[in-house]
Amino acid sequence: MTTASTTSTPTSTPSASVAPLLSIAGLVRRFGGLTAVNGLSLSLADGELVSVIGPNGAGKTTLFNLITGLDTPDVGSVAFAGQDVTGFAAERLAGLGLARTFQHGRVFGNLSVLDNVLVGAHTRLRAVRPPLGLPLLGPLAELGLALLPPAAVRAEEERLRAEATEIIALFGDRLTPRLDKPAHSLSYANRRRVEIARALALKPRLLLLDEPTAGMNPTETAEMLEIIRGLKGRGLTILLIEHKLDLVMQLSDRVVVMDHGARIAEGLPSAVATDPAVIEAYLGHKAVGAANQDDAAAVVPTKRGIGE
Amino acid sequence: MLDVIARSAALVAGTLAVLTALGVAQPARSQTAADPTKEPVVIGVSGPLTGAYAQYGAQWQRGFDLALEQVNASGGVQGRPLRVQFEDSQSDPKQTVAIARKFVADSRIVAELGDFTSAASMAASPIYQNAGLVQFGFTNSHPDFTKTGDFIWSNALNQAEEMPVLADYAVSALGGKRIALLFINNDWGRTSKDLFTKAAKERGAEVVGAEGYLADEKDFRSALVRVRDTKPDGIALISYYADGAQITRQLREAGLSQPVVAAGSVYSPKFLELGGAAVEGVHTTTPFFPGDPRPEVQTFVSAYTAKHGIDPDAYSSRAYDALLLLATVIRQSGPDRKAIRDGLATVKDAPSVVYGTVRFDPQTRRVDKPFSTRLVVKNGAFALWQPGSTDAAKAAN
Amino acid sequence: MFPTSFGPWLDYTINGLVIGNIYALLAVGLALIFGVSHLINFAHGSVYMVGAYIGWLGITKLNLPLPVTFAAVAVGCGLLGAVIERVGLRPLRNAPRIAPLLATIGLSVVLDQSAQLLFSPDPRALPTQLPSWRIAIGGGSIGALDLLIAGVGIGSAALLYGFLRFTRLGWAVRATALDRDAAQQCGVDVDKVNRTVFAIASALGGVSGLLVGMYYNTIDPNMGFQAGLKGIVAQLIGGVGNVPGAIAGSLLLGLIESYGIALFGTSYRNLFAFVALILILVLRPNGLFAKARRLPPEPLTGTFIAPSRPLVLPGWLIGLLIVAALALPFAVQQPYLLQTLGNAWLYALLALSLTLVAGTVGQVSLGHAGLLAIGAYASALLALDAGIPVLLAVPLAGVIAAALGTALVFPAFRLRGHYVSIATLAVGEIVTLVILNWESLTRGPIGVTGVPPLSVAGTPLVSGQWVYWIPLVVLLVFAGVQTRLLSSHLGRTLRAIREDDVAARSYGVDLNRYKGLAFAVAGFVAGVGGALMAHFYSYINHETFPAPVSMLALTMVILGGLGNVAGAVLGAVVLVGLPELFRAAAEYRMLIYGVVLLLLIRFRPQGLLGTV
Ligand SMILES: Nc1ncnc2c1ncn2[C@@H]1O[C@H](COP(=O)(O)OP(=O)(O)OP(=O)(O)O)[C@@H](O)[C@H]1O
């Protein structure tokens, strides 16, 4: 499957004319003989929620890694907020306002829930910002501020704690009673919530969610849907990877379908769901024996409502 | 084989015994003996019984055992039995300082022997010096060992004395003009190297190459290529017995057939055992040599072989000698810490297996003018070297 | 005396290959074990030693024919390997990763000490019964034993290859190596696989011991440590867990050493090899023969540190303990006790330093004694050669150790997991070897004598009370600082790096900056500790802080609980105290120490106080 033959959907979306917040062009990433991402282009406007769907192994997570700087593309470029950020390190991109969650959950197991979320606010700390721009002075000043915190730093810490507690409260009383529990003691679903809370603590300009409802039961999935809807309502720009198509259909402004690393369809949720190429990609994979029953069932659009 | 089984059983039993005893066992002291004049006179020993240097500690132990037996069989010192309290230090400085505090605080202990490595021994020296307890380092050849103060003494062979003797052997007796040197890269080897180089030059020879190796090195093949390429006509080893034997083996295998002269520290039955046929013809100088006809040496050697079933080596003979020397001093000056220090300064011609007789230079607190014997390995044994048999090394090939 | 013609280079090459050949024997077994159990087996060197002794019994005591001896060694050591797996590792299957590592250290202490007690510490000759012909190659020669060693190395690698490719158990081994959990779900008996691998690797290790013993005609109870270290380095060069890579890495290491000798001289051999190791790791962070760069797979939870529920000591108890510790010299005047505890406080400084980098940040350093050495030399030389007052030299030494230590470890910041440990081990060795070789600054092997004691107003502070109080007060200050640091934002940032460095990066944590910060603080603490030791000891040389000190420090840290400040202090007190406590046991005491260590790991694998 090549890039040329893929785009079967309109490229002009309602917001594409405004300067995009994120725009990637011609991304390629190969692992040995396997091309995980194959000439992918995509752009995302401020306030938009775009979903990336596709069968297992389509290259979605790899795409996220390329955007967030954990991996570097072999070819292609990534621009964020008008700046070419290709090859920027992950930590630098976080500083620019990019936050992500991980598919399998990468919470800090032995840190408390609150500390996990506070690490999310790392880039916003006063102590982290370089004073005078001298290379060695920054870390030393940070050490000084940590050991002998002046009032302003202590106040900041208090403020962030309050804020983190507030973010955690977004999830109702799923997490709040467990604020001081180590993350390894949480259920799988709760760890996903901690990840999202951690991402929100960064005050991101762009939030990338990699299968936020994986492993959640229908009730939990419905809750998560509401939370994401709320975030979108607050104007947050979101790039979402999700296998549960109901959720995708309800939330997305636009859907990008990937297979074998390339975009095979893009457009409004309703249009994509009926695209023959998409159905072919999913069914074809399913026929070969999709490894994951859950996912295979979920990708076939059904009339089943969320939370049923 | 049987002895191994026996020792296995002892090992298991010993471990169990010690583990069960640990709860109750307190350091055996204050068993309130009635008569202070019958109380043993105790000499503390700090040395490695476990760890990387344990083999040397074991050799010391054999020497001490024999010396104690003899001293106590002849009535002890001033009518009191002589004891040794051997504390295992692993030659680890943090343990030698703790042992030093222990000895210093123990009023029964009148003098101390050891430790083995310079790093371990000299870390404890200030404690002995400040407390006024003699630290007698009988293997400590570090040039600064005795400089900590007037309670620090040593009868270790001074390299400033030994190296010219060795150089003399290599140059004047064996006719070396271009000598390649291999030395163990520690304080002893490094000091010896400089002294040897100087002494060789004074005798009209040149040291054409000096290779320092680390103590735990076993492979010398590449070092020997460097040695070979300097085209030496003699090879000198500043080595202990295990590495000395190893170098000699690999040297012969590499086809180097020059005469080899080794420092006295290779003097050990182990040198012959580990080196096998390759060490045939190796020359060394040593103050102590079991074949020495002096009666005290002969008594020592026969008693030692009877007791331990093996020939004495350099370290056990030194340990034996050191303990006997202290016994002599205590007999003369009394079992008192300060008296022992003063006694060491004045002791004259104390009998010594290693040196014949010993006197100390009270300024340097080292042995004054020791003598040495020239030896050569012949038919798998150390033998006195006779001039004229210079080609012993070549014959071995 | 630079070799200019081709001839010597041929000799150096052959010599390098000969010695590399010997390293390969151990590296292959280590690689196999690492492949399936992700464990650097520090007991492997001891198995090698045991093999040599079994061979010695067979050859010199029982007069067995050589092939029978070989078989006996292989069987004996194979059984030993299975036992090691069973008693040392299987019970720790669900314990933190670091616990089995510590268990192998404990096992090697027990094995080495037992051998020392059974066979006496004296080296023994192990004569070969092989024909003594030699083939001249270049300026040197190789003998029958060289060929036999090469044959055993290549033969066992080929056998292993066949076993892994063509037998059911071999498939199971490979499946387990790829993904242990998945293999288990597919019905692979992972325990059996582990046992088999340990048995095979240990049999091979034992045969190597015998071969090398015959090669050098020497065996001794301590022969395993150095050999094991070389094997570990060699397999790392090839890429951990990679059997052909281990052979290639070994040959390469042999060549590097040999060329190092050729270029710089014998005393630079290991220095050159360790610098080369670091360069290789920096250029190829996963070993020379690893596949193309891969993002580490996403773990399900934290990466390295197992879940832990630390024991939190209540504040009043800590306060009480501190007051009691400070007041102790008033109650007890035994200088021996005070000195021992003073030593414990000094080592607690080292443990405190290591627990920050190894525990809090998860960078398990195996070369931490190097920081002590830097601090000790810096302070001693500042005081002696620059005439700086001791009280000023000590903190300056801390700064120097912080700066130099961080700079030296900096190249290792991009490494992960076990590679960090080996790189730091190399850095530790490099520090020692530079001290040994840089005579104009450090006085080389002669060491620094006459280091002045700490003194106030001309009064030296050398009595039993001062060697107790000074380290204690310094320790309390640093422990307080570290506690404060851990409760600040830095604490959570550093721990986040340990738990999941990828996630931490994604939240803006600059790994280099924080690893650097942690190493700098750790370097300062350890540097001050080393400086104090120098002034108490009055004499230091390159042997004052040898590699086993680094191992001891790591043991303290793991025993106390990773990252745990109180745990580091407790670990130091226990491990400095136990050998003193066991003094009555004379030469048995290190054996008892090893057994106690094993029991502690067995029943408290997350450390006495737990990871924080
Ligand atoms: N670091 C890597 N090294 C080698 N191959 C990789 C690597 N990461 C991903 N791959 C491969 O790239 C392909 C795309 O993987 P990716 O994880 O991006 O898929 P995905 O679309 O996220 O799938 P899923 O829906 O299962 O999460 C897969 O075949 C995967 O095996």
Ligand SMILES: [Mg+2]
């Ligand atoms: Mg994915």
